[in-house]
Structures are given as structure tokens and as C-alpha cells.
Amino acid sequence: MVIEPVTALERPLAASESAFALFGTPIHFGQRLHGRLDFDALTAAVEDQLVLHPVLSARIVAVAQGHVLRLDPSVPGPRLGAGDDIHHVGAPFALETPLLRVAVAEEGEEHHRLALSVHHAVSDGVSALTLLHTLWRSYTARVTGRPLLLPPPTTGLPGSVEDQFRARFSTEELDAFLADRAAGMRGLAPACIPALAVPDSAGPGAGVHQRRVRLSAEGFARLTGLAKAARISLHALACGIALRAVHSQTPHPDETAAMTCLSSLDLRRRLRPPMPPHEMALAATASHAVVEVGPGCHPVDIARKVLAQLREAVLNNTVQKAIAATAELMDDVAHAPISVLVSNLMTKTPPLCLPPGLTSDPIQGFALPPGPLPSVFLSGSQDGTAGLDITLVMASDWFTTGQTDELADAIERELHRALPE
Template structure:
């Protein structure tokens, strides 16, 4: 079984990026049942049994030999193992997914880490994969037969499902994007670390986690203002980025918002189909240190709404193959992904999920570049809003990213109209 990658998917091959999902558990885990559940899920989704191979000037997906197909790995360890998995790339030419269960010596606390190559996933499908895995586990613990449907074949790329359009319109859209990007060269935050190379650093994550009450109050504030939570978070991060640039007055900053295409196609593509189904919206905004956060949030939310109303989300995916010729098109001062409100895994009675995380990572970081976008990965699992700030320590230091996180936390708590007690209840 083999499928040639489309031009958009070929871009992800070079990026060597991946989604890293994890869930922390308390209680017993039947490792044999979990291993069988993982094999069932990969049988249902043949993309998870594939590898990337060269194909002419591009690449293709090709099924792995049975002896090389991914299996659940089980080992004893502690919290430090999460960082190890976050920093462990997927093997070039090998499986596009990896599943590791790390249990403490007493086997009462566990962390499952799923790593999936961005060539075959986006945030929504990665979350669906995690939840489906635990659904299959729960079925096996409950006595359901360990049967999986036969593989239906590798799903086609999202780019082939876009509505038909005149190529001249796409050319005009690209021309306008290039002109706009040239009019306002993107401002990037300068690294605070000076190192000779990547060997001296690692991927780390500063995390902002709100409790359910603060999350609810933030949503209420967004609704009351006619805004989205995404707009509020984007504004808070833009203002934090502006404070880290020199000079006074307004600066033109660019906000990049990756957007889901699955629900906007006809017919919609289910979240559990393992393909990358995202494009991105870019918006240039004038930001000063004292810009009103609500006004900035209105601009962020309004720009994204207009983007969809015009149908530009489809054009944005059509021009993605041209990005290598115009690399500044996909640069932003800040990058704010947002999975929205999602449910976490459901486990059998006696075992409890204590935390769920989704963090993007990639193989290559470039300290020598001197600056880069600031990234925030947003998801609300079971009513708790979490923002992950991944960074490489050869670029941005831990104190730098902690301070950034704390500024965004303070801004969101203020927007939630939290008093001092609620502010302290919001954990980071």
C-alpha cells in the first residue's frame, strides 16, 4: 500500500515536526490490554503503520513491514521521562508514531506519551487518536472482543478535497499575500541566549494551566465582550511580545493562527482520520505597550472571522506549496494554535486521568538565527484551559519563558475578573 504525498504534505517532511500528547494516570493499568488496544488503533488507521519514503522529487507514504510496525513500549521511570520523550525525534524512514507507557516502581502512577509525525496529523486528529486508544482499552477491560476492522487504505490528502477554484484567483491571492508581507516585514523576538549550537540545549515547555472556575469566567468575559477566547489569548501574547521589543510606540506585529479545515469541507472530514488538515491565518496589527487588550482582541477575532467569511482559508492552503519561494509568508511574531474545548480520555473505573497535554515539537531549532516567533499551544481539556509555551533552551532561557508565561497568566486572570484568591488558584 502506497500513496504519494501532495505538495502541502511534502512541506511537513522537511520540517520534521511532531505532536506530542501525554496523559498522566493514577491507578492500575493492564499493559497487555493497552498494548492490544494500540495495535487495534493502528490497524484501524493504516496511516499509523506507514513511513515516509522518497518518490521522485517528493515523498510517499508506504506501509511498514510487519516486523517494523510500532508497538507500545513499556518501561519504569518518573516525571523526567516526559522530557526525554519530548526531545526524542521520530526515526527518519521509520514509524510515524511512537507510544510509550512510563510507570513508577509501584505501578500506580503512569504517563502515556504518544508522538505522531506532523505529516499525518494535526491537533484534532492527535487528540482523537489518544481518546480512541483509551476507548479501545476500556472495551478490552470490559470484555469486548479484540477485533479490528481491516485497513481501508491510506486516506487522501486534504488538499484534494478543497472546492474547485479558478487558478487565476489563487495567483491573485498569493500576489496579495506577498505584497502584504513585504509591506510589513515581520518583527521577531530576539533570543536571550547566546550559544554556539543546538547541542547545549533541549526542548522545554513553560505551562499555564487555569482551574475550571477561572476558565469558565474567562469564557464568560469573552462572550460578554462579543469575543472569542482565542482573540483574548492572541492579544495577551501580542502585548507580551511587544514588551520584549525595543523602541517606543506602535510596532506592526504579526499573529499566526493555525486553523482547522476538517469541519469546513463538504462533507466534513472526521477528526479521527489521520491526515494534516490545517492551514493558517496571518494578521498584521499595530501594537504598543499600552494598547488596550480588549481592542486588540477584537482585531484578532474580527480578522479571523473575515478570513473565513471570504473563503480565504481554502486559498491559504492552495498557496502553501509556494512558501519555499516566499518563506516570510509563514512567519509570525506570535503563533497561537487553539484546539478549543475538548474532552479527555475516558478510563475504566478505578483508573483516573490526572492531566492531559498536547505539545508541538520539531527536530531542528536554529539558535544561530538570533530570533524567532513565540509559540503558544492552547487547549481546554475537560474545562481547564492550558497554554503550552514550547521553546529550545539554546534560544530562549527558562527565566525568559517563565516571565512570558506569567505575564500572559496575569492578563488572562485580569480578563476573567479574578480577585486575588482566584488568581492564586490559577496554576502554572
């Protein structure tokens, strides 16, 4: 089954997309640039992306039945912004505003910071990061005079990935899945970091605390070596490290307790036909694992349990059924306590195509958490030469600055504790 593009200029959002529309959730990337930056070429490169992806010029509009995605050619599309303060780029998206923000700030002579955000309702980590890479391919071609080699442009508005997965299962299959899931979640009270902050009067998602833990290229090689020796994935190992760190910050760090870990999973390869990474769509979901974690648990042992549950979820179609039944799961997911979320963008970040004389620090990426769950994002270059960046994000509506600092310190401790000598 092929996801046919909707030729009309408006379509209703699917339940999975509407969940992000309610919070205005952005997927955000930031990077520091060193060297001469051609603002006109970068402006043109942003416009190239709007030609490739008309959906980025669309708006999300509230209607009586929920939300619709509306593309009106008469309304101006997003444009490159500039100024000293670009923190607004990572803020939640308001309704009826463009679904893309790009801005650049000068931090000194030939030193700039670029920020890019895409609305999560129409993108995922793969497509948003590919967009950033395509932006730089376009920029480099323009400043060097080389041929502009970009993916084929899309037309109209993309269809919903959720609809394709829902068509794969019968009502009876989804009802059985929902019943099994409810039974498995019944009575579960995972250990979590307590929410101590007073919600901001500006509303949910008004701000986040962000911390970064860096691992050198040499340290990253040791970490991947540990994962390989243990026959686990880097993502699963990161889950084990994050769960141990969160456990140390719970009210009872000396006790063994059940914990839940959400893992972001890319669904593009499971579509028919597979969806290429450049297509703007929400083609990802989150799968949860429940594991027992205690003060003496090693991250590798925790990782094995997480990986086993993730593999089972893929093999028995739990992942696909979860996104197909998003509408029925909305209330359940919104009120289910989660210990931590982990998203791995390492395999999605090949080296940037930059022109001679322009270099970039490692890309930082994250999505705003929709509730009281610490979120951990991994990024770095595909060849490992830049090491590993671990970005911790905690919503200021729920957690304090001190809690964020303490969890970042705990992640760093558990990371180095797990590394072999």
C-alpha cells in the same frame, strides 16, 4: 468532491505535508495517570489503533522528487514502549521511522505518565487528540469486558487534503491570491522576541523549552465569561493575551508596533463531505493576523482585531487558498517573521473514557515549532471542570531558558490582568 483513499502502498507527499516531513514535526500529548494500569491491555489498545489507521505504520521516505509516504506490511509497526525516560517520544521524527510513538513510564506505585506523538505530516491536532481518546476507549473496553466500539477502520493510505482544496480554484484565482498576499506582506517587520540561543549542533528542532500556565475551573469560567461578554471567541482572547505578553518581551516594549499572530484552523468542516475527527490526515492550516499592539492595549481589543481578520479569511476563502497554494508559499512562510502562534484544543477535548479506578490529570498538548516563533497551546476538558492548561513551547535552537521563563510569567500576568474581578 470526496477524498478517495489511495489503494497503492505509496504516494507522494503534498507540499503541506512535506513541510512537516522536513522538520519531523510531532504532535505530542502527555498525561499523568493515577491508579492501576494494565500494560497488556494498553499494548493491545495501541495495536487496535494500527488496525484503524494503517497510515500510522507507514514511513516517510526521501526520494529524488521529494518525499513519499510508504506502507510496507513486511516492516514492523509501532509498539508501546516502557521505561523511566519517555522524553524521546516528543522528539522530531526521523525519516523511515514509524509515524506513531506511544510510551508509558512508572512514576511511583499506581502512578504513571503516558506520552503519545503522531507525525504532523499525516495528522493534525484534531485527529491526533481523537486518536488518544480512541486509545483509551479501546483500553477501557478491554479491561472492563465491555463491547469495543471504535470508528470504522480505513484502508490503504489517506489522500491529501491539500489536493482537494487546490482543485477548487483556478490558476488565475491562486495567482491573484498570491499577488495580494505578497503586497500585504511587503515591508512588514513585526515585533518579535529576539532569538538569543545558539542553535544546537544536533540540528533544528532538537529540543524545546516547555512551560505550563494553569487556570483553575473558577478562573476559566471567568475567562469564558469575559469572552462571551465581549462577543469574541476564547481563541481570539487567547491571541490577545499572547500578543500582549510577547510584546512585553520585545526589544521595545514601550512602543506600539505591528505584530503577527498565527492561528491554527481546523478545515474538516470545509471539506466535501466534511471529514470526521477520527480520520488521520493533515486537515488544518494556519491563518495570520496583523495587528498593532502597544503597552496600553487590552487583550480584548486586540482579540477583536484578530477575530475580524480570521473571519474575513474564512469568508473570502483566504484560508482555503492558502493551503491550496502551499507549494508556492513555502519560501515565503519559511522566512516570514511571526510574533506568536496560538492553537486552541479546548473544544476538541471531551472527557476521557477511563475505567473505574484510573484517573488522569489534564492532557497537555503541543507541536514542535519549526522556527523562532513562540507557540501557545490551549487544552482542558470540554465541560471546564478541569480548568485551562496553557502550554508554551519555544525551540531551544532559537530561545533561551530565561526567555521562556519570562514569557511564561508574562502570559500569566496578562491572563490574570484580563480577568474580571
